[in-house]
Amino acid sequence: MKLTDISGDINEWFDGSGPLADIVISSRIRLARNLAGYKFLSRCSVAEKSEILDKLKDILMSLELGDKISYLSVDKTPALDRHLMVERHLISRHHAFGKGPRGVVIAQREFFTAMINEEDHLRLQVLKGGLQLSQCAVQINRIDDMIEERIDYAFSPRYGYLTACPTNLGTGIRVSVMLHLPALKMTGQIEKFLNASRDMGLAVRGLFGEGTEAAGDFYQLSNQVSLGISEAEVVAQFENAIIPEIVEYENAARNQLLSKEPDVLDDKISRAMALLRNAHLISSQEALFLLSHLRLGINMHERMGASTPAIEKLCKISAGGADKPLNLSITTINRLFMLTQPAHLQLNCGKTLDAAHRDVLRAQIIRSALNG
């Protein structure tokens, strides 16, 4: 697989379908595993790392996943390609910019990746659009079973699957749900959500952008505890309790905006639209921030039938002054989120660009998508 094959479009999990996809962007489960009989990576020689890599690569590439799978040697991949994989959530930053022999196995439709020699020997990941944690759990468990038939994992009856860092011990599971919560932010309730999540022992991170800041009102919520609680219990907690509750709060905040502060809502949407349709320079941070408001407007129209003046206008935007409406959909906006990220911009135009030139190109792409 060449990364340019996938860099021109959004991932399947970001296509806007899937249960509760207006608020829940995606569901992800990852499992951390290590091979029995080997040291953890920090104490492995280069030769040992290569041995682990070859062994796992062979097994993973022979898996029957119902999709074409490809392998990439991450340590031999150009930096821009590694950036792109991070932007598409295929590999972690740690894996992209780590050291030593390491690789990644990617399913063509991007629902599955396996990082070899990240922090642990093997990190499996299954990603799906909307709230689909149970489906992720079934699939990743099946893949894990297939691998386990051919190899022995480091496992102890007392501590479960043994991981390089004790924080992943036990099931080695990390459940992450990506959420879009613009209304909670606009109504000033996002702090409450963050505090409540932390009180429940969950980790909250930003989804897009650098570091942990939640750019564009996207948040990633994950479990921290992986020992003494089964995979099914963690998944059920998220799927039946935590996420539905947050979705309810976000929906309540959207209704509150509509009924009590329609002008605040319209102001944000109209300003976002005006800037995005006219700017000639736009940073990725600003783009995320503004696109988030458009995404909210379209979702409120599609899912709640909201029709404030700004939302009406947003949904009836015409191409180039013609009468034909553009039919802005969530997919259009999601595409802009994905394709205006730095590595996507550069790979898709076929050359490296500095930040200033990226801002020009980003603004151009957004203008043409929103003006027709």
Add this chain to the structure above:
Amino acid sequence: MQCQICQKKEATIHLTEITDGVRSEMHLCELCAQEEGIAVKSQLSINELLTGLLATQPSDDELFGDSEHELSCPHCSITLTQFTKEAVLGCPYDYEVFEKQLQPLIEKAHNSKTVHRGKVPSKTPKETKKQINLTALRQQLDAAVQSEDYELAAKLRDEINQLK
């Protein structure tokens, strides 16, 4: 509003207490509230966990007289000091070698849990699987008794007896 204790940070935790009909209010920042034992900090980063680990260990000098003899893993030769620096262990055996020392860190990271519950490799011998199940059930039973959920406790006890 400023925190009443440090007078610096914004107060985000507001406590109202009524004792003998007298109402008193406290306004604290998150950090001071944690120190006062009012707010519980549940999200610990690995670095905070590791700092805690070193602080609870007797120093090398106290243990061995000199640091050259610090306990190291016979399989990967990592020492606890190295682990606290690197934040990752050296090999699966470290969990046995440093069992005592790692216990408080594992408890903190996993909400006081110390025994695995969940998936077991399919190749694990039946008897081992049974033991894993029993340990997990006993742990749940303890928790049920402690929270006075006797209905659940009775159910768990039946399950344990069936397995034995």
